Amino acid sequence: MIQKMWYQGHPLQWMLLPLTFLFWLVSGIRRLLFRSGIKKQHSVNAFVIVVGNISVGGNGKTPVVLALTEHLTSLGLNVGILSRGYGATSPYYPREVTASDPASEVGDEPRLLSIRSGVPVVVDPVRSRGATFLVDEHHCDVIVCDDGLQHYALARDMELVVMDGRKAGNGWLLPMGPLREGVWRLKTVDAIIHNTKSTRLDALQRVPPEFTMSLVPCNFRNVCSPEITCSANAFSHPHAFAGIGDPERFFSQLRSMGISLSSCQSFDDHHHFSHTDIPDGEVIMTEKDAVKVHEFAHDNCWYLPVDAKLAESFYQLLHERLARAGYFKKG
16 A cells, blocks of 8 residues: 555555654754764775665665676675665674575575675674674775665765666655655765666756666576576466565566466565465565575475676776775776
């Protein structure tokens, strides 16, 4: 209901206006405290890149974090990934994530990032503390933050916003709309990366550089035995489910690959799965969901890894910012 209201509109949304005003007031005071210096930002001896958004829900940040990490590593930089660890129940922080850690303790996205990236991944709700850990323990040159655009306590060198086709929804702040900060915030970031074909933001008169990314599917992998792979034509009429910000984007991608789906089941982002959520027979899910269900999935469950492909012009912008900060020599 709330998602439909945010993106399709409903008269009942006006009942939430008082709560939205309170959210605006509290968040505005918090920003003012940091801007005035009353609340201090913590800086670390590393180049900090925040990959975030102004709305709630997933929209493709994780593939961007992985693409950035791979590219930065190829430049010879020592890279670490920092995450709040949404939904994590770790008994201690900062916590370095390993592939064997349960997603319930470290979060689904951090576990995925640890498996895929090959670099240190740390979760800590106090991001400044986690960033300090990455610098002190792993001597990271660059820290890529998965989310955290509104976590002003950690100073950053570059802010990237990822947006999908839902853009800013109805344009209202929480809970009346999906926004953590107003659309005005986009004017202050270093770049906007669109997880959609459109790169136009009509709501802004002036925008930072905008880039389009595409999600390139890899071979499907078995959830129980990831070393087993198959292609799209191996499926007959599988069931599909997704617990991400925009499940329909995943289902559409599967159909575009020529897969005829027998059913589609959407779950909330960061849904806590149980074995009853998994149907019998062929099942396809996202990689993010696979890290949460691998312990109880059956042997005919498959996931689709995707890689983010970013424009060369985006990497040129990244190189310029790194060079300006003394972390990279162009040419």
